[in-house]
Amino acid sequence: MASCKMQMILALCPFVMLVTIPATYGWGTDGHSIICKIAQSRLSNAAADAVKQLLPKWVEDDLAAVCSWADRVKFRYRWSSPLHFINTPEICSYRYSNEDGVADRCVAGAINNYTSQLLTYNSASNEAQYNLTESLLFLSHLMGDVHQPLHVGFAADKGGNTIDVHWYKRKAVLHHVWDTNMIETAEERFYDSNVDSMVDAIQHNITGEWAKEVKRWESCSLNKTACPDIYASEGIKAACDWAYKGVEQKSVLEDDYFLSRLPVVHRRLAQGGVRLAATLNRIFG
Template sequence: MGECRMQKMLAFLSLMLVTLPPIYGWGTDGHSIICKIAQTRLSEEAADAVKQLLPKWAEDDLGSVCSWADQVKFRYRWSSPLHFINTPETCSYQYKRDCKDEDGEAGRCVAGAINNYTSQLLTYNSAADKAEYNLTESLLFLVHFMGDIHQPLHVGFASDKGGNTIDVHWYKTKQVLHHVWDTNIIETAEERFYNSNVDGMVDAIQQNITNEWADQVKRWETCSLNKTACPDIYASEGIKAACDWAYKGVKEVCT
């Protein structure tokens, strides 16, 4: 590929915009949409726990806290590697091989973080809860990481840092590929299809859940092997989507 960086073809990105469900962009709006939908689908017991654990300023709106984990990345520097997974340039994911930070510490990736914060939250209302954990922070991390792991380039190749070193054009704007998937796709979809109204997009996705995707819902709600959390399934789907969609068709461009 020489010295040039890769460029995603404008036409290909436009095509993706109209062919993909608009659920794939994980900037502030993407996280908020995910959490708004999740909150409507909680069991009574879980909804009550979330209500108790949410900070006052959230005013019982889970959607309003879902980007908190991005805001504290600098204060909690240790948390940065917990937002993603890098694979060694392969389109498959293995927990043992891939779930580690740059120093090789096992479990320090978004899948490990989901397991960890799920375990912490299961201590809710027990003695360990008060003694060991700040479960409000555990909740805020978990809801954010559940969003991140579903953004295809949060499970991407180590060599390009999940698309962060790949320059592309999003229409007339130069962006890195990762940002296109985090933010641009979703914002453009909001503008074009929902009059820049986030709630319109939430409604459309919820309607899909009750209609078009209804037969998939049971599968989303259960993990294989009776596990409580199933981040490995999401990560495997993520790297596959990254290869099938996000990286596909990228072309080198000189800067």
């Protein structure tokens, strides 16, 4: 697996089909904030200190405040747009391979590359700290993106971006339903429109209902620091089993869809937060 350590980060994702870049904002601002809040609460002392040193001073040690930074800089860093997603062929499985020797950029490769960059933290010069700050912000954001099922969706519909639906009475595209609509609807209906209340509910499940699964979520095969292939494999399965299932052009998505899919949203947000923390803990020791 090759990577290019330049301002433009390159990753080998040959099985991935790179098509016209859709306007994707994985999980929306609240979703990314939830993931970063969960992650920061689970950092080791060493990782918490490194994150504090790398974060811009003005955020006052609040990773969630800049968890959507990578979306906001897409128009300045145009090369970064493909790093937010993987467009897979129209099959419900994922494989990261270099069999065809075609170099593409994608979220799995970007997670590997930014992880590698952050591993230089203890030996980096002061001049390199700015680049490592950007690496931290990209990694924190992209770890969320890879857990949004439609960021590992089909190339044919650009991860649900070309599937027009109605979210209750409002026009939307399927991708945006998963990025934003379901989280906002859940906040309004169950959490008094308070993102921190939703974080608390997910944290309660992490230490309760899902407690026996957390170690497996945190683990990484073959002593790797990050395992985006695992996260992406889960993502395309969730996309097929839940996001795409039963949806056609002009479908009206209401309570049947929302209430049956919300547990999947909660779980993927939880996994993203737990795994971001575990990855940062491995990076910073």
